[in-house]
Every structure is written in C-alpha cells, then in structure tokens.
Amino acid sequence: MSATVRLTGVGKKYGRTHTLRGLDLVLEPGVTGLLGPNGAGKTTLLRILATVLPPSEGRVRVLDLDPSDPRERTEVRRRLGYLPQELGFPSGFTAFAFVDYLAVLKEWTQADARHDEVRRVLGLVDLAGQSAKKVKALSGGQRRRLALAQALIGSPALMLLDEPTTGLDPEQRASLRGVLAEAARTSTVLLSTHQTNDVAALCERVVVLDAGRVCFNGAVRELLARAEGCVWLADEPHSSAISTWRTGTGRYRNLADPAPPGAELVEPTLEDAYLLLRSSAPALT
Amino acid sequence: MTTTWHVDDAALARWVDSTDGSISGASVEQHLLSCEQCRARVPAEPVLDAVWARVQDVVEVPPVSLLERALRRVGLPEADARIVAVSPAFRGAWLIGLATLLAFVTVAGGYGEGRGEWVFLAVAPLVPALAIALGYDPELDEALEQECATPYSRLRLVLLRSAALLVIAGPVFVATSLAVPGTIAFWWLAPAAGCTALVLALSTWVAPLTAVGGVATTWFVIVASIAQGGSPAEVVDERWVAVYATVCFAALVLLVVRRGRLATWRAT
Numbered sequence: 247m248s249a250t251v252r253l254t255g256v257g258k259k260y261g262r263t264h265t266l267r268g269l270d271l272v273l274e275p276g277v278t279g280l281l282g283p284n285g286a287g288k289t290t291l292l293r294i295l296a297t298v299l300p301p302s303e304g305r306v307r308v309l310d311l312d313p314s315d316p317r318e319r320t321e322v323r324r325r326l327g328y329l330p331q332e333l334g335f336p337s338g339f340t341a342f343a344f345v346d347y348l349a350v351l352k353e354w355t356q357a358d359a360r361h362d363e364v365r366r367v368l369g370l371v372d373l374a375g376q377s378a379k380k381v382k383a384l385s386g387g388q389r390r391r392l393a394l395a396q397a398l399i400g401s402p403a404l405m406l407l408d409e410p411t412t413g414l415d416p417e418q419r420a421s422l423r424g425v426l427a428e429a430a431r432t433s434t435v436l437l438s439t440h441q442t443n444d445v446a447a448l449c450e451r452v453v454v455l456d457a458g459r460v461c462f463n464g465a466v467r468e469l470l471a472r473a474e475g476c477v478w479l480a481d482e483p484h485s486s487a488i489s490t491w492r493t494g495t496g497r498y499r500n501l502a503d504p505a506p507p508g509a510e511l512v513e514p515t516l517e518d519a520y521l522l523l524r525s526s527a528p529a530l531t
Numbered sequence: 532m533t534t535t536w537h538v539d540d541a542a543l544a545r546w547v548d549s550t551d552g553s554i555s556g557a558s559v560e561q562h563l564l565s566c567e568q569c570r571a572r573v574p575a576e577p578v579l580d581a582v583w584a585r586v587q588d589v590v591e592v593p594p595v596s597l598l599e600r601a602l603r604r605v606g607l608p609e610a611d612a613r614i615v616a617v618s619p620a621f622r623g624a625w626l627i628g629l630a631t632l633l634a635f636v637t638v639a640g641g642y643g644e645g646r647g648e649w650v651f652l653a654v655a656p657l658v659p660a661l662a663i664a665l666g667y668d669p670e671l672d673e674a675l676e677q678e679c680a681t682p683y684s685r686l687r688l689v690l691l692r693s694a695a696l697l698v699i700a701g702p703v704f705v706a707t708s709l710a711v712p713g714t715i716a717f718w719w720l721a722p723a724a725g726c727t728a729l730v731l732a733l734s735t736w737v738a739p740l741t742a743v744g745g746v747a748t749t750w751f752v753i754v755a756s757i758a759q760g761g762s763p764a765e766v767v768d769e770r771w772v773a774v775y776a777t778v779c780f781a782a783l784v785l786l787v788v789r790r791g792r793l794a795t796w797r798a799t
Binding site: 297350 | 584590610675680681
C-alpha cells in the first residue's frame with residue numbers, strides 16, 4: 247500500500263522549545279488515531295501536514311509531493327481537508343455561506359456545482375436543515391459539525407482532523423463516526439483526539455505522541471494487547487494502581503502492570519492501554 | 532388550438548436545463564403550454580430537480596453583498612470578489628474608525644497651523660497602512676488557518692484586498708489632500724505609500740498589525756527628528772520623497788521575493 251504521508255526526522259522548534267523532534271512517521275489510507283497529552287505536539291504535527299506551518303527540520307512528503315516547494319504545496323492543498331483545533335467563523339456568515347466561502351477558496355468556481363457540493367457536505371454532518379442559519383445562532387456541537395463539513399469538501403485524499411468530536415453528544419458522535427468511516431474508504435484520515443473511544447471505534451492504527459516524540463505507532467489491537475491482564479475488579483483500591491475508581495456496582499476497577507495473582511481480570515479498554523503506556527513512558531524533556 | 536410545428540429534442544433539452552436564451556426559452560415555454568404532444572416529451576425529474584435547486588438557492592444562498600456586487604461589476608471573478616468582500620477591513624466599524632481618525636488629523640492639518648500640520652504628518656501616512664493590515668491580520672481574520680490550507684494564493688488574497696481597499700479609499704485620500712493647505716497637500720501620500728509597502732513586506736516576518744506598530748514607531752521618530760529644527764514641508768521635500776519611493780520599491784520587491792512566507796500561517 248502506498249504511503250500518503252511520510253515524515254523523516256521532522257522537528258519543530260518555537261524559540262528554544264522543541265514541540266516535535268526526530269519524528270519518523272508513515273500514514274497509509276484508512277483512519278489513524280493520534281493520541282497524546284496536551285502539549286505533546288499533536289496540533290503542531292497536524293499543522294505541518296496541513297502545510298500551514300513549515301517544520302524546523304526533517305523531510306515531509308504528503309501525497310507524494312514536497313510541501314516545501316510552492317507548486318507542490320498548492321497541489322497538496324487541492325487534495326487536503328483540514329479541520330483545525332480552534333476554528334474561527336467570519337462574522338455574519340450563515341452555515342451555507344461559510345462552507346461556500348471555503349469551497350470558493352478550494353477552487354470550486356462553478357456556482358451550481360459548488361452549491362451542490364456545499365449541500366452534500368452539510369447533509370453529511372446533518373446540518374442540511376440549518377444551512378440558512380447564522381453561524382452565531384448554532385450550538386457548539388453544530389459549529390463543530392459545520393467546521394467538519396468544510397473539511398469534507400471535494401472528498402479530499404487526505405483529511406486532518408483536530409479533535410472533531412469535541413462538544414458533540416453521543417448520537418452526533420456516532421453519526422460522525424459513520425461519516426468518517428465512509429470517508430476513510432477512499433481517503434487517509436488522521437484523527438487527533440483525546441477520546442480513546444473514537445480511536446477504538448474508528449481507527450486501524452494509532453500513534454501516541456509524548457513531548458514531541460512518537461512513543462507508540464502500531465495497530466489499535468497491539469496497543470490494547472499491552473493492557474491485557476492489567477485491569478481487574480476488587481473490593482478495595484489497589485495501592486500501586488495507575489488508575490483506580492469505584493464503579494457503579496461498588497467495586498473498584500484497578501489498572502496496574504502486572505495485576506496481582508488471582509485478581510478478577512476484566513477486559514481492558516483503549517483508555518487503559520493508553521494510560522498504561524503513558525505511565526511506562528520515560529520522562530521526556 | 533392546433534399547432535403544426537414541434538419543439539426539437541435539442542431545444543427541449545436546453546429548456547429543461549435552463550440553458551436556453553430568454554427569448555427562445557420563452558418561445559419554447561409558450562409552445563409547451565399549448566402543445567400536449569411536446570409536453571408529454573418533457574421529462575419530469577430533471578425539471579423538478581432544477582426547480583428544487585433554484586428554490587434551495589433562494590432559501591440557502593445568502594444575498595450577495597453590495598461590495599461583492601460592485602467588485603463583480605468591475606470585472607473581478609466571483610471567487611476574487613467574495614474573498615475581497617469578506618475581508619475584516621471592510622466591516623463598517625473599522626472603516627468608520629479609520630475615516631474618523633483621518634478626518635480629525637485633516638482638520639488639525641487644515642486649521643491647526645504648524646502644530647496641526649505636524650499631527651497630520653505624523654498620523655495620516657499611517658492610516659492606509661493600518662487599513663491594509665486590518666484586511667489580513669490573523670487576529671481579525673477568524674478563518675485564517677483554514678484559508679492558509681487552501682490552494683488560493685495568499686499573496687493574491689493580500690494584494691487583492693489591499694488594492695480594493697486603496698481604490699475604495701482613494702476618494703477619501705483625495706478629499707483629505709484637498710482639505711490640507713500648502714506644500715504637504717497630496718505629498719503626504721508619498722510617505723503613506725512607503726509605510727504601506729513596508730507593512731506588506733514586514734508581514735512576511737511578523738503579523739501585519741505588529742508590522743504597523745514597528746513602522747509607526749519608526750515614522751514617529753523620523754517626524755519628531757525633523758520637527759526638532761525644520762518645518763512640516765521638509766517631511767515631504769525632494770530628498771525625503773526619494774527616500775519614501777526607494778523604501779516603497781524595495782519593500783515591494785521584498786514582498787514578491789518572500790511571498791511564500793505570506794502563505795504560511797504563523798502561531799500568534
């Protein structure tokens with residue numbers, strides 16, 4: 247399978263602070279989850295891939311093109327869908343006008359075809375009935391879906407989504423997963439999120455960043471396998487547990503590596519595996 | 532009523548797609564009203580789809596703004612006209628604020644004699660630069676990060692917005708020049724051009740409003756130093772006008788050379 251994204255030794259510095267360092271990464275078609283604590287460099291990585299921020303060092307290839315070359319960068323942008331973490335909306339715009347404006351910037355010059363495409367993407371995110379509403383009159387979840395709609399224009403070959411499910415209710419998240427799963431049939435989707443549930447539900451692969459470095463890159467099931475035998479139920483919290491809480495049944499769910507002998511093991515979640523990985527990662531500065 | 536001719540397939544297809552001219556389209560429509568045989572040949576679905584698309588456009592597509600309409604009328608393509616019209620610089624509050632500032636310093640320049648002319652020369656040349664910076668500053672352009680990730684040229688966006696703003700503000704600048712007496716009338720546009728070009732060039736390094744801050748500080752220092760022992764007319768004498776022209780030219784060259792940096796979003 248051909249790689250959509252290939253990073254070799256990529257680093258990014260802001261002043262003296264390294265946000266990313268020595269990043270080697272290959273992304274292939276399908277959905278890849280990007281996990282990591284705040285400040286791990288997820289947003290910086292997405293900005294570099296979206297060609298809005300140049301790396302300080304290393305080599306970036308996106309869709310077999312070199313974004314440091316102005317012509318090739320423009321070609322990358324033609325085939326890119328990008329949802330930034332914090333999206334601003336020009337004041338006074340309706341939902342339709344906002345997506346239409348981004349479609350204009352994405353070179354949809356024929357008005358009829360553009361309007362059809364705007365309707366299609368608004369329909370995908372379940373906002374067809376809100377298209378004439380002012381953006382400021384939409385709820386937070388609706389705005390997030392509107393932001394996603396602009397990233398879907400033209401069914402891009404590469405979609406970079408920074409926390410697309412923030413502020414969505416469970417039904418909307420489930421609906422959105424359907425949209426992203428469908429998009430991933432033909433695209434490469436990089437999904438940066440704090441929601442391990444979304445990664446478990448959608449992604450084939452997962453990349454975990456910590457302090458600007460990759461601390462895991464593999465299949466979701468491989469990450470899950472790391473937590474096998476590490477989660478158990480007990481009547482008391484375990485003193486050395488990485489995480490422990492009292493469940494609705496009154497028993498404690500403990501996470502530690504390894505579980506004590508004879509413990510009542512339960513199936514781990516991706517969140518357990520992620521927490522376990524984070525706790526075992528060496529301190530990076 | 533009987534009819535001896537019938538609409539041919541090509542004309543019927545054009546009418547269905549609404550690509551017929553208004554006269555021949557009306558003629559086909561009139562014929563269809565009276566001819567059952569031709570009416571039967573009209574496929575129902577495409578007509579309904581076309582009507583529905585037009586209804587949706589009426590409901591969903593926002594009306595084109597006055598500015599966008601004017602820009603299209605002078606020949607700007609739809610995409611360019613839209614990109615200029617959504618610029619934050621064209622919001623009423625900013626325009627009124629800048630026009631008021633210019634009016635104040637113009638009154639000072641016209642009626643305040645020596646001190647008023649110094650105030651005018653210190654502030655007025657910065658107004659066009661400030662107006663242009665408002666057109667593409669990241670702090671004001673809410674959708675900048677996505678705009679930067681689209682294939683639309685950032686240099687084109689900046690230059691189009693700047694040019695549109697200068698054209699629209701042109702009459703105001705002329706009126707300002709006519710209201711200011713003496714040698715500084717019209718000549719204040721020379722440092723204004725230098726400051727504006729410098730802001731455009733510097734915004735390949737820093738945010739446009741930060742560039743305005745730097746240029747304004749430098750300009751105040753220049754005006755203050757000339758004011759130590761000279762007259763207002765010296766700010767726009769031949770030597771200084773040559774300096775402004777050189778700065779303007781060099782800044783525009785720099786802008787073109789470093790245009791790639793305009794296309795890159797900077798964390799602010």
